[in-house]
Structures are given as C-alpha cells and as structure tokens.
Amino acid sequence: MNPQTTREAWFRGGDQGCITQPLTTARPCRLILLGPPGVGKGTQAQLLGRELHACHLSTGDLFRAASRDEHPSPAMAAALDTMRSGGLVSDKLVVDTVRERTSCLRCRGGFLLDGFPRTLAQAEALETILDHEGVALDAVIAYELPLEEIIDRLSGRRTCSQCKTVYHLAGNPPRKPGFCDRCGASLQEREDDRPNVIRVRMAAYAMETQPVCAFYERLGKLIRVPATGSPEEIFRRTLERLEACAAQPLAS
Numbered sequence: 001m002n003p004q005t006t007r008e009a010w011f012r013g014g015d016q017g018c019i020t021q022p023l024t025t026a027r028p029c030r031l032i033l034l035g036p037p038g039v040g041k042g043t044q045a046q047l048l049g050r051e052l053h054a055c056h057l058s059t060g061d062l063f064r065a066a067s068r069d070e071h072p073s074p075a076m077a078a079a080l081d082t083m084r085s086g087g088l089v090s091d092k093l094v095v096d097t098v099r100e101r102t103s104c105l106r107c108r109g110g111f112l113l114d115g116f117p118r119t120l121a122q123a124e125a126l127e128t129i130l131d132h133e134g135v136a137l138d139a140v141i142a143y144e145l146p147l148e149e150i151i152d153r154l155s156g157r158r159t160c161s162q163c164k165t166v167y168h169l170a171g172n173p174p175r176k177p178g179f180c181d182r183c184g185a186s187l188q189e190r191e192d193d194r195p196n197v198i199r200v201r202m203a204a205y206a207m208e209t210q211p212v213c214a215f216y217e218r219l220g221k222l223i224r225v226p227a228t229g230s231p232e233e234i235f236r237r238t239l240e241r242l243e244a245c246a247a248q249p250l251a252s
C-alpha cells in the first residue's frame with residue numbers, strides 16, 4: 001500500500017501527522033471533491049490519490065469509523081443518529097473534527113477532501129483554516145450525474161469492512177463475491193443506502209451543498225466534471241480538466 005493511503009492521522013486525530021511519511025512531489029495537489037451522494041467521489045479519490053500521491057480525507061469515513069466506538073461522546077452519538085437518517089451532521093462538530101486534523105491539511109503529500117465542506121458555513125470555516133495554515137487550495141472538482149444513475153450506483157455499492165475499498169455489484173464487482181480484492185475482508189452494504197435515506201441525503205445536498213459549488217465558482221476554483229462513463233474514464237477526464245486549469249504540470 002502507498003504510504004500516503006494509510007490515513008492514520010486522519011483517523012487518529014490530533015496534530016501529529018502520520019508516522020508513515022507521504023510520498024512527496026514537487027507540487028502537492030490540494031483538492032476538494034464535491035458532488036451528490038453516490039456520484040463517485042470516493043471512487044475517484046482512490047484513483048486520484050494513487051496518481052497524485054495525495055491523501056483521501058473523507059469526513060463520512062471518519063463518522064463511520066466513530067460509529068464502531070463502543071462509547072461515543074454524546075455529541076458524536078447525536079451526529080451518528082443524524083447520519084443514519086440521511087441528514088447532515090452539525091457544522092460545529094464537523095468543523096471541530098476537521099480543525100483537530102489540520103496536520104492532514106498541511107501534509108506535504110497534499111490532500112483530496114471528500115464530503116467536506118458541505119455547507120456554506122463549512123466552506124467559510126475551511127477558508128479560515130487554510131489561510132491560517134498558509135495552505136492554498138488548487139481546485140474544487142464538482143462531479144455531475146443524472147439522478148437515476150446515482151440511485152443505481154448507491155443501490156449496488158458494497159464497501160470493504162476493513163480497508164474501505166468501494167465496489168459495485170454490477171460495475172466494479174470483487175473477484176470473489178462478498179470479499180475485498182485488496183485485503184480479503186467481507187464487504188458490507190451501507191446503512192444510509194436504503195431508498196428512504198437516499199431521498200433525505202439528496203434533499204440535503206440540493207439545499208446545503210449546491211450553494212457550496214456557487215461559492216467556489218465565485219472564487220474561480222470550481223471545475224465541473226461529468227461523472228458519466230466508467231471510473232477510469234472519469235478519472236482521465238478529471239486529470240485532463242485539472243491539467244488544463246493548472247499553471248504547472250501535475251505530479252505523476
């Protein structure tokens with residue numbers, strides 16, 4: 001496994017960074033991946049992370065990891081209930097959680113933020129954190145896909161219970177049904193991929209996250225990428241759009 005993909009500091013929290021040092025490049029890439037639930041942000045983060053050597057920082061993965069704690073704090077327990085119902089976790093808890101992990105934003109390997117920021121308040125808080133850390137964002141990729149395809153992607157999703165690799169029953173099945181190709185652990189269906197919960201997540205996206213796209217468009221950072229086609233096609237399309245916008249070549 002690439003050293004940068006362990007994400008140990010992201011999951012542990014605190015300001016110490018990872019023990020395993022990231023692969024560094026002349027120009028670390030710092031990106032946000034935006035888009036509706038199930039559009040394929042996590043899938044692209046895995047592919048982009050390998051190409052750009054940047055770490056996949058997902059707030060959803062953090063909350064799912066916390067859901068396995070036997071004794072979550074009252075604030076985290078409330079957040080997990082909200083998550084199961086498809087709503088958004090409070091801005092305060094999300095921003096505090098990210099602020100406790102600023103070492104990941106300073107990381108010399110760069111980062112791919114996935115699932116954060118999701119509201120205008122979070123986007124403004126992130127700007128403040130990045131300014132304070134002296135870190136500049138390269139771009140915000142907004143993936144776009146028709147609703148029917150999104151529902152299909154979510155209903156077929158399976159995730160590794162250990163290493164969190166994402167599969168799709170039809171589009172990207174594991175070699176051995178029910179088990180992860182990378183680590184052999186069992187695959188799971190996500191609780192929030194039930195149809196009634198998907199509807200709530202979509203509504204939260206339209207209400208709270210679409211304005212975040214407009215926010216980054218005004219800052220001149222937004223790159224819209226159609227999320228149609230295979231993961232590999234979308235990955236290549238993303239790199240092309242990034243290259244077209246970058247002043248210097250991206251790391252490979």
Ligand code: AP5
Nearest residue numbers: 037038039040041042043060083089115153157167168231
């Ligand atoms: P989070 O984990 O961030 O979920 P999400 O944004 O809803 O996105 P998903 O992980 O569902 O989808 P994805 O776009 O990553 O798609 P994937 O690559 O898996 O958040 C979960 C919850 O946590 C939220 O609802 C909220 O409660 C809470 N939360 C997290 N962050 C928060 C924040 N900042 N503020 C407040 N609350 C927060 O792909 C989906 C499926 O499609 C997979 O099966 C995949 O294999 C397949 N697939 C991918 N690409 C393709 C393709 N090109 N063709 C065919 N299939 C494909």
